[in-house]
Amino acid sequence: MTVLEVSRYRPGIDAEPVFQRYEVPDNDDWAVLDGLNYVKDSVDGTLSFRWSCRMGICGSCGMTVNGEPRLTCGTFLADYDGVVRVEPLHGFPVIRDLVVDIEPFLEKLSSVSPWLIRSGEDPASEFAQTPAQLEAYKQYSMCINCMLCYSACPVYVLDPDFLGPAAIALAQRYNLDSRDEGDRFDVLSTDEGVWGCTFVGECTSACPKHVDPAEAIQRYKLTAAVRSVLPWVRL
Amino acid sequence: MTTKAKRRTPEPYLWLLFSGGGVIAALVLPVLVLIFGVLAPLGIGDPAFPSWTRWILLIVVFLCLAHAAHRIRFTLAETLRLPHRLLAPVAYGLALAGTVVAVIALV
Secondary structure (H helix, E strand, O other): OEEEEEEEOOOOOOOOOEEEEEEEOOOOOOEHHHHHHHHHHHHOOOOOOOOOOOOOOOOOOEEEEOOEEEEHHHOEHHHOOOOEEEEOOOOOOEEEOOEEOOHHHHHHHHHOOOOOOOOOOOOOOOOOOOHHHHHHHHHHHHOOOOOHHHHHOHHHHHOOOOOOHHHHHHHHHHHOOOOOOOOOHHHHOOOOOHHHOOOOOHHHHHOOOOOOHHHHHHHHHHHHHHHHHOOOOOO | OOHHHHOOOOHHHHHHHHHHHHHHHHHOHHHHHHHHHHHOOOOOOOOOOOOOHHHHHHHHHHHHHHHHHHHHHHHHHHHOOOOHHHHHHHHHHHHHHHHHHHHHHHO
């Protein structure tokens, strides 16, 4: 048997989060999420957590496993010795048990205008892109909004107003798209935008989809710095 | 997000100094230490440097101090939780003071 030590917080019952231990059967192919689902289905139906796809695509099941921000569907129990501690993502307000409040994150995402901004008439036909033009932003489009990068980021944990890795990488996904004509400078070049980042790099280490948000932020720092000194230049 | 996020910021200019200082420190400083710290005292090479060398050295000193000030400012802000409005004048002020000392020594 593997022991899961799960953080429980039940508003109205617990004054603060407490740990509760559950025993789950040993299965080499069980991810942490499978263990949690076993608990939910067979041991304690009151345990709350988010999950959906079980294959690293939906970004719902991010939690803190033995202190590290992880997708629990891609983190296997067999890779751990002893007790496996599961907590909600650090840096976010906890709603219940392992469920965190994602509203502030969603506000940050929408603040960078994450869509193709065009001026003028609607296009009569589709926009063709070369493979190189696709490659320019494709990496940043792989984000699944799992928020592991925010949980790993010491700047975000210290300052919840920091725009954060995923939102800035998402802004770069559109900035670097040849079809986009938008300007996100006023949102990104702020103390709470790219200038809040001190390039710790933990966001990139934590990212399960290899988006490399730290690179996205450093690239926009250069863009914003050049534009600040030479306002007529568009990079 | 709060409305204060929209205000103008001096950070791009400070970051350019930090970034430039980092490049200079990585590329030029080891060479300068070799020339002025080892070779010149040993009498190796031509000690008659052209007069404009001092201006190059001043730029190198200023950028390296600006780089150090920026790094120290953010390190202290995040470890000791001190406010930037207190740290920034002290850190960049010390970098400027160091540059003034370099001007007095070199010019």
